[in-house]
Amino acid sequence: MTETQTAAETVSTGKGALLEARDLHVAFSARGRSARAVDGVNLAIGQGEIVALVGESGCGKTTLARTLLGLERPTSGEVRYDGSPLQYGSRALKSYRRQVQLVLQDPMGSLNPRHTVYEAVAEGPRIHGLPDEQEIVASALSRAGLRPPERFFLRYPHELSGGQRQRVVIAGALALNPKVLIADEPVASLDASVRGEILALMLKLRADLGLSALVVTHDLGLAWNIADRVAVMYLGRIVESGPVEQVLTAPRHPYTQALMSVLPESPERIVLTGEPPDPTRVPGGCRFHPRCQVLASGRAAEAGVDAACRSEPLSILPAVPDAQAACHFAAVGG
Template sequence: MLEAKDLAVEFSSRGRRARAVDGVNLSVGPGEIVALVGESGCGKTTLARTLLGLVRPTSGTVSYDGSPLTYRSKALKAYRRQVQLVLQDPMGSLNPRQTVYEAVAEGPRIHGLADEEQVVASALARAGLRPPERFFLRYPHELSGGQRQRVVIAGALALDPKVLIADEPVASLDASVRGEILALLLRLRDELGLSALVVTHDLGLAWNIADRVAVMYLGRIVESGPTEEVLKAPQHPYTQALLSVLPESPARIVLSGEPPDPTRIPTGCRFHPRCQVVAAGNPIASKCRSDLLPVLPATADPQSACHLTPKLLG
């Protein structure tokens, strides 16, 4: 349904070029949920915005249903009816002066859909706000956090999209309602055949909702594959470090060095300055510092961009 091929996005910063996305191949199949995980600053949100057509790539292509995305206004308008965004902060993404009805009706009005009231009621009902008419005249401050996030999801569903891109969809919610929103996303996948790319730093969320996981570091996918295989037997040292912070992990891995700087991509493996394997003096460390790794392809098979796992390289 949605695919990034050799995608790169660069920004100018005080005379330097920041490679926020640096050669990404990623696909989301029909009815599939893919989790894009990584720490803050790794390029997840920039990649999501590029997939939505909000940022034009420096190179590479975004394709929907096999056709490359073009950036003419008419084409983008049609594309955004099929691929919708769900933001992490419903209080920030909802206009406090708009009622729930107005918030959900905005998309259908822009796209000129008929039977507006029926469309809004159906979207709210599918998002779990029933009876929908009871919420029409309410304002965001009158709703709970979970209800506000359901309104945001309803606003996306009102256009009958095929793909949702959800950026940290439960990060701002209490633990008690996170499970309800995740269950809603799974139900929408099962009932409507929706595909979804879920951007998150929470590996527990990825475990509960995703069919596949893609781990991103410094603008590039460093490991991907079926969720159970990646999270039960991670091959890349970065994935192992991310998983080590979970409560059930036997030992925590503390990464050395500074968080990645997209204006200064290291030579060799881009993770080597912080890698616990290199820090431990592994014999392969010199190769990690000097030898470039290939960009991973968009595939459902397990793969890792690491000199320690050459058999898994794309």
Template structure:
């Protein structure tokens, strides 16, 4: 449904250096599938999501929707955005405080000239769990709870009947009691409407509860991917192991040293080796310092890019 093929996104930096925010990513989201893109802040998750939405143009590589390369001309990009919609992290920040719920949800259908506006808005609010929808038409964001505001944001995306949702930390700003409701809503939308979703998150617990497949990103590149159960119960990459170690049920805490490297100065060899707990404990790991790892492919099978992982890397 949605595919990134060797996508690279670079930004200009100080001193003429280029920051490689996304550095050779292959990723697919199949119809009806929920994929979790996980990693710490600054790893390139949001830049990749923006590129998949057509908000950023890749420096090289290609984004495709339904087998067709994404066109950046106005009319075709507008048609694409009806099919792929964004759900933002902070509903209070993404909703206009001067707009009613009706106006917020109706904005997309008006831009795209959809008929029967009131019915479209009511149906979208109902699917997002705000019933009866008419009760919410004239309310303002400050009159709603955090969970209700996030449902309004989701309704705004659903109003255009998309095939794919890209959700950037969709429950990060919500109370724990509400998080489960929003995750259940996303699963129900997948089951009822056949929606696919890419969920961007740093929370592996969220990925476990909602995702069919997980892609772990570090410093602009996916370093491990596969079915959720395989990746989260038997992580092969030391970075994935470290991310999982912060969960309450983890028997051992792995503390990574230092901060993520500067994306204008990608380390040679394995980009994770300066912080890697396996590399630090290994006497003979010259390949980690000097030998680049191949980019992972877009397969659904488990794969890992690591010289020290117990399974082979995938070229």
């Protein structure tokens, strides 16, 4: 049994989960209506496990990530870390954010252009009053692949390549010796030649430090290359999840199938019709049904589930390691 399998199996019921969302809901007021950005999510990340959270823009994945970081408070449900509910007092959040760190997609935007690399990486340790600052900064830069670290201390962001800037952002997270990284589109702004280097770095950090990670992305190819498990999100809910090889080689939900179809090796392209997801207007029945190619093609009617697709809501998926899909058509073996 591999370490990855062990980590996946420990999250089967939330037991052993390092970071967990339980029946999480986050709603905002928008244009006089309630926007259900996260509308019932169960998600668990085990020790040393990398989970990819995949979906198109507007599906709620960034709001979910911000809520897991404690930057948004849930309307209902809870975030749990190491078995305990997240507390929202300033002292508790400060302690929590030493354990769970954010890596942003735009290093040029997240790095202060007036601060040197040293100052950027030292910011977290200074906030938390950690001793041996220079040693911490040097170690973090070295672990992020910027060696020798002293060579980068006095450089400014504009003097670095895109890949080097992203490594500085990662070093800033590592300086606090976290247990979990939440990486929001970590390679979206990088050239293809550099993307592989950053993904390899994240895998190395998992191997060397036992880090867990939630990687938020719209790119299923990235999920394939880095994740142990994948969770596919649509309109505030996870609609399919499971081991990455199983979900991405044999996707059961029509939405996952459509996302997979844009990859170069896909035999056919599935073009979704209808409106993009609007969290202020969640449709009845299956929330994907207005855009579903299986329903539009008549295959759902042939399977006798077309009425259910339009009218019967689906259960919220639990946080289990096995492959699962919230789909009436998939449930009858479609």
